[in-house]
Amino acid sequence: MASTAAEVHHLPATPSTPHHTLLQHALSLARLCPRSTTAFSVGALLVSPTTSAIISDGYSRELPGNTHAEECCLRKFYGTVAAARTAATGVKQLEPKDVDYQDGQVSALFEGYGGEWELDLYTTMVPCSKRMSGLRTCLDRIIEASKVTSPDGKKLIKxxxxxxxxxxxxxxxxxxAEGVLRDAGIEVWWVGGLESECRGVAEMWLEKKTDKPTAAKQEGGFDGKSVEASGAGAGEMPM
Ligand SMILES: [Zn+2]
Structure with a gap:
């Protein structure tokens, strides 16, 4: 619904803000990504908007399988919610590290949730909107999370x-992703000044780097030259 579309914001490189600091932290996680010549290396955080406390984090390939940063961050968060629900109800909940929650299951997990709403998600690279592997995208997962709302209508991720x-x-x-997130009522914030570093870390295991890094364009896209995907290493999965 266009009438409810959220805004897109562009934070300049300076002055540095707490958002820059949190994204730097996400970058430090991205550097932990296991090697893959066929996928980006990304870091993600889920953060309280009121205290800036880090509620969950993740990086590419952290959880077993061909996992992405935002996916790991959300599934680890759901794991803590599931554990709290198990403790409160005495009924063993499915653990997100063992089962991948689908639509409906996530909402059910948050019935009676007593934690914070309207969380901030930080990611060193815009959430994927298509995966060559055909696996579920991070965009889908964030949209799914945005459908979880508090009794007074607050979104889980804002x-x-x-x-x-x-x-x-x-x-x-x-x-x-930017347009889909906006249409779902989720604000998109481009954090200026870190694009080159985020891109460099994202490409750290790829055989061919971007040949024309740029910090100029921040509008959900990237205007560097297209680079042919590098050859897949033995046993490596597409992103
Ligand atoms: Zn992704």
Missing amino acids: RVFCGCGEDDRFVKEGNW
């Missing part, structure tokens, strides 16, 4: 902060 866009080396159609 803002997504991004360090850089996604180029078209893997997904030739590019990335359309």
Whole structure:
């Protein structure tokens, strides 16, 4: 619904804000990503908007399988919610590390949730909107989370902060997360000044780097030259 579309914000490189600091922390997580020559290395945080406390975190391939940063961050968060629910109800909840929650299951998990709402998600690269592997995208997962609302109508996730866009080396159609997030009522914030660093870390295991890094464009895209996807290493999964 266009009438409820959320805004897009662009934070300049300076002055540095707590958002820059949190994104730097996400970058430090991205540096922990296990090697893959066929996928980006990304870090993500879920943060309290009132205290700036980090509620969950994740990085690419942290959880077993071909996992993404935002996916790991959300599934670990759901794991803590599931554990709290198990403790409160005495009924063993499914653990997100063992089962991947789908639509409906996530909402059910948050019935009676006593934690914070309107969380901020930080990711060093805009959430993926298509995966060559056909696996569920981070965009889908964030939209799913945004459907979880408090009794007074607050969304579980309100803002997504991004360090850089996604180029078209893997997904030739590019990335359309910004528009989908906005239409779902989630604010998109581009954090200026960290794009080159976020991109450099995202590409750290790829064989071919972006040949024309840029910090100029921050509008959900990336205007560097397209680079052919590198050859897959033995046993490696597509992103
Ligand atoms: Zn993703």
